Amino acid sequence: MAGSFGAGPVPDSADVVVIGGGVVGCAIARALSRFDLSVLMIERSPDVATGTSKANSGILHAGFDAEPGTWKARLNVQGARLYAELSEGLGIPRKATGSLVVAKDAAQMETVADLRHRGIDNGVPGLEIWSREQVLAHEPNISPDVAGALWAPTGAIVCPFLATVGFAENAIRNGVRIVTECAVTGLDVADRQVVAVQTTRGRVATRFVVNAAGLHSGEIARLAGDDSFTIKPRRGEYILFDRSVGQLVNTVLFPTPDKVSKGILVSPTVHGNVFIGPDATEIDDPEDRETTAGGLAGIIAGARRIMPTLPLGTAITEFAGLRAAAGKDFVIGPSPAARGLVHAAGIQSPGLTSAPAIGEVMVEVLQDVGLRLRSKASFVPVNPAKPRFHEMDRTTQAELIAADPLFGRVICRCETITEAEIVAAILAPCGARTVDGVKRRVRAGAGRCQGGFCGPRVTAILARELGIPVTAVRKDSADSWLFLSRADLEAGEGVHA
Amino acid sequence: MRELSYDVVTIGGGPAGMAAALAARENGAERVLIIERDRELGGILQQCIHNGFGLRRFEEELTGPGYAHRYIDMVKATDIDVWLDTTVLAAEPGGVITSVSPHAGMTVVRAKSVVYSMGCRERTRGAIRTPGSRPAGVFTAGAAQRMVNMEGYLPGKDVVIVGSGDIGLIMARRMTFEGAKVKAVFEIMPYSNGLTRNIVQCLEDFGIPLYLGHSVTAIHGKDRVTGVTVSKVNDRLEVIDGTAFDVSCDCVLLSVGLIPENELGRAAGLALDPVTSGAQVDQFRQTSIPGFFAAGNVLHVHDLVDWVSEEAAIAGRSAARHASGELPAAGPERSVTAGEGLRTVVPQRLSAFEPGKMSTRFYFRAAKPMGASLLQFWADGVLAFERKLRVVKPSEMIVADIPVRKIGDAQTLEFRVVPAPEKIEAEDAIEEEA
Amino acid sequence: MMERVVHAIQCIGCPIGCGGEVIVENGTVAEMSGFTCNKGLAYAAEEVVSPKRMVTTTVRVSGGGLALLPVVSATPVPKERIFDCLRLLRGVTVAAPVAEGTVVVSDALGLGVDFRAARDVSPLQ
Structure with a gap:
């Protein structure tokens, strides 16, 4: 199966369906993409990393907090080690600050x-x-x-968006399909075995469902009659x-x-x-x-x-993030209610750190409940490097512009982000579909002016590259429209009324 | 990589950059270059389609594009080079400017003099720490102005404006003209930060309420803005409990101040004035970096573009004279400070006067609104000069020419604004220009 | 019986923004105070009888390097007809190139007011 990303139709069936495109779901999808399987990820939003993964501390914890013997203790230390191995190849910015x-x-x-x-x-x-x-x-x-x-x-810091996008892109490169703007409406269970996922874009027959739905993972469990845990945001x-x-x-x-x-x-x-x-x-x-x-x-x-x-005078933004807490430890393992449904839920801190380790452990969990795994020779473990113009020396910058003139047009002046980088972020396998999606990938609009200057320009580039009208460009969520046309206003009610 | 040499380079091709380049050329600079990041000259004026520009400079009321056009024509009539769609990545002491553009790639320019004329940026929601959610529909007024006036898209149809800066007031009228409903303007201060004429013709004309002493304490909405919560504030700007009310809207425009865009200067180690956020300059508009000058909103935020052009002409002339080695070497510096009643003064220091100079001009912003007042000039602690001001508003620049003979050899210069002892009759008001 | 009305008028003629009073007796201006220049006096006298405003807006451009052309009324428009003018202009599209000062709409709505291009627009390259 060729990997894909976007708000398209869902396939009729998949070997595994991963619900939720946060860092945990994407790390799981990437771990599964090593095997000869058809993997479908379903995400409600137009992009990955729009829930807990978009607003957190971005810290790779060393692992001394957790109670020994817990999932948290085991997966934190292992996750921190995996980031050290994987980050560079997946294009995940990471700094070993301690x-x-x-x-x-x-x-x-x-x-x-x-x-x-x-x-x-x-x-x-x-x-x-x-x-x-x-x-x-x-x-x-x-x-x-x-x-x-x-x-x-071993404490470190990481970019949580690019961690998610890095896992997602690599999963897509290895055949995972990610369908966005697609919400789960039901889980079909027959004889206590999951048989299909019902979505707003249709039904997918499957015998293995990974619940990585973050803040909504309790609701997903409930769809299979499983009330073994509750998420407290x-x-x-x-x-x-x-x-x-x-x-x-x-x-x-x-x-x-x-x-x-x-x-x-x-x-x-x-x-x-x-x-x-x-x-x-x-x-x-x-x-x-x-x-x-x-x-x-x-x-x-x-x-x-x-x-x-x-x-305090240099504050550029304030935001709130939500942690999906379900008691003291992570909820990892098979559902007690429905065979084939496995949970990676209640992933609060140190969830970002643990994500790649959760990916590994979920492979084992799925194997335990009957998923047959065969390694795929074609698996490519890394993503091609994406040039970051502002981090380059002058000679390299000049070469980049010579090769692609759009590197010579700076769109975000606060962070020195060029049009070429923005276009690349949109056209990538896990490409940006929204203004915030561009911001999270290449930081256009993430600086001190918070998009005051580049916002209209990024909007125009998104419209051009995606082939959609400016009025269809969104900030972040599916209904977060940004601009009306004059005709919309004159009609008194428009596409966004 | 191209390498070129110029006498004077202005970074930015808005009103300041154009006026500085023209003055430099007129004052003997042979090779003058304007570097502009947008695809045309004119800067922010091109999106300011309203009229009211140029009363001082051209003695007629022009639109923003009209004012820009006058200068663009003047630039075109010279041999000044203009690079459009070009971004300066660095301007290092010594005058080494590295720029990039899609058509010319990377270029290094060696300039004898450099004029910073990058303008300013808008303060954001983050800078004023407005709590609430982060839905679509919250824009700075200037960003919205560009979308409406240049791209033809509207940021919403039920609008609340936060802050009563001029851009916000202008946008209240603009959005009303476009058919949107502007519900209210909320200003945390007990006075407006906009020009009185804009309050009249942008708000009062259309019955748009202006709430002074009110703070937007939360923005609501998950996907798109659904409303704001507003409260009254006391004289310490703290929210008064029990005064909160909600206003529904699908758009919030922020007009909460402008900040000089000085990142290039900061990277080069430029000494900044913590209050203006612009460079510290002398009367030639020379910054702490020799050969680097500053003018316009990158130096301090202006109320009128006419002052920008005037100030930029000073900077451009000084840049030309520096390039030819005629600018007097910086002597022992004399400090200029904004005292009682004033928030800012530019220039912040004085170098030796040019021979034959009769007076020098200072620009001030008041700390608070006052009625009839006296602008006082204190030289080394002695009151040396006084001028009557009919009214004092923080939103309007105070401009004063101080005779050189009054300054004398004073080492510390301080300006103050104090209440006038008796009511000044209107007829006594002294025109601001000589 | 004599009718005497006192109007508080805020001048918008220039950024100084003088505030003053205009006293109207039987429909004609009898007294004015507080204004500091002739332009202000003229504005205040007109404001109480037949207020007018300069109007700026945009019209569509076809085949130009810009989507919109800013336009400005050559003379002030009676306040109560501003929105009629805006409605008229919303329906106007001009073809590039346009030169600053070009009359885009002449004698709008028979008001004797022309609307002019506030800038050049070059054709799309």
Whole structure:
């Protein structure tokens, strides 16, 4: 089966259907694409990485937090190792920054010592307890009342969108079909065995269904009569600062955790920004991504305890992400209600880190429930490299323009993103279909002006490359139209009324 | 990779870049180049289709494109080189400018003088930290203006405008003209940031309410904007509990300020004024980097394009004189500061005056609205000069010419705006230009 | 009986934005105060009797390098006819090339007001 991506029809049947195009679903699809199988992924939105995967801390945790023996403990450490192996080949920006858990007093120093022991139990390499002086030498802007810290050299940061897109693109290159703007409406079960998935784009006969539906994975389970777990969405708010903050922070800074959360962190991103957040608020609505005045004030206060001089004037955006929590550990394994249905659900932190390991373990889970696997000789494990103009030296830049003049037209001036990169992001196997999709892939509009300058231009390029009218270009979700035509307005009701 | 040499290069071909290039050419620069990233000259004026430009400069009311056109014609009548569709990647001290374009590839230009004239960008929702969700339909007013006036698409049909900056006011009228319903303009400050004439002819003419002292505290909607929550604020700009109300809309336009676009300068180590966010310059508009000048909205945000042209002419002339080695070497610097009642002053320092110079012009922004006031010039702590101002508004630039003899050898120059001791009769108002 | 109405008028003639009063007695301007130039006095006198505004908008361009041509009224339009003019202009398409100043619509709606191109538009290359 040739891989594909887009809002087309679903095939009549597939060996495996993966529900949900987040980082977990895409990592699973990629793991399955090594085998001689027809794999279909179904995604509600026009793009991958539009749920939990689009708004999170972008951190590859070292793995000292989780209770030994849990899925989290096992998959975190394994996932962090897999990113180190895979990122470059899949085009996933990753930086090995290390991380620090910052202690402010003797009691917290005891907690970080405990964390170190737990990390050793979990197999985390290289953990060290650092003195105040060591911490200050590494992070000169940190609060001077720091007492010490736990240093984890395998802590790292990653771009969560490009991680998802990297897994998805590689899955597509290896034959996976991703059908977008397609919602699951039912699971057909006969004799306690899954036989088909019902979608808004038709029925797909299959005997193996992977539930990687993130915030909606509880609802998916319920479609098969499985109420073994419930998703409790937990919202976390963030503030992102412009790249102009420079070397404010070199590594991921966690406060010493208390019983309820890892606390508000201060962290660099792979693209040179700095963020603070998240808080944790339990909510009912799995779509409620509103930030709140109280939440933002809270994360500012929390972050100031680690970094007293926050560059609040350079804030470029605030956003909220949702974690799909289902109790303490991940929900991984076969459904107790329907054979052939397997869950990769309740993937809260460290879900991003664990994703590639979840992909591997889900292959085993599917095998355990009867999926026959045969390796595919044609599997290509990497994606072709995509030139990032602003990261190149002048000579290479000049060569790129000579080869493709569109590298000579800078569309996003804040991030120096060229038209050639935007076109490539749209035409790629897992290509951008929306303005936010372009932003997540190549960062056009992700800078300090937040698309004020390039937004109209990116919209025009999307319309041109996708062969659609400007009024059909969307920001992110299926119904997030951006512009009306004058005729729409004159008619009093238009296509978007 | 091409390599070329010029006497003066302006980075940006908007009103500042064009006026600077023309002044440079007129003042002896032989080889002058304008580098413009868009596909035509004129900058932001091309999307400002409303009229009201040029009353000072041309003594008639022009549209934005009309004003731009005057300058484009003047540039075309010279041998100034213009590179369109070209982006400057770096402008390094010493005058090495690296640019790229689809048609000419990468080019390195060695310039004797460089004029920063990149204009400004709009403040965003993120910068003002408006909580809520992040649906489609939230645009900066200028981005929406481009879509409406140049591309012919509309950002929505039920519009709420946040902030009462001029672009927001102009867009209120524009959207009304296009058939949209503009529900209200919300301004957090107790006064408007726009020109009075725009409040009258863009809001009052169409019965669009302006809520002063109101803050949009949340934007709602999952796919597309569905509405906003608004609250009154107190004099410390804090939300007053119990005053919240919701307004439904499918579009939010933000007009919450402009910021000089100084990233090229920042990369080159340019000294910036933390209040204007523009370069610190002397009266020649020379920045902290020798041979680099700045003019227009990249230096400080202007209310009128006429001032931009005037300021750019100073920068362009200075750039030409620097290129030919005639600009006086920077002497011991004298600081100029904005004191009581003022937020900004440009220039922020003085170099030695040119021989025969009678007066020098300063541009100010007020800290708060005031009635009849006195603009005071203090030289080394002594009140040296006073001028009456009939009214003071933060939205409008104050411009004053200070006689050189009043400045003398003073090392520290400070300006203040204080309430006038008695009511100044309108007839006493002093014209701002000599 | 004499009718005397006091109008508070905010001048929009220039960015200074003078505010003043116009007193109208029996339909004619009797007194004005607060305006600081002749242009302002003329504006204020007209504003209370028959307010007018300059109108700027866009019309469609065919075969041009731009989709839209900005146009401006050569003289002010009576306020109550602004939307009629806009409706008229919405239906207008001009062919490129267009030169600045070209009359796009002359004597719009018999108001004696021309609408002119506010810029050049070159033909699509």
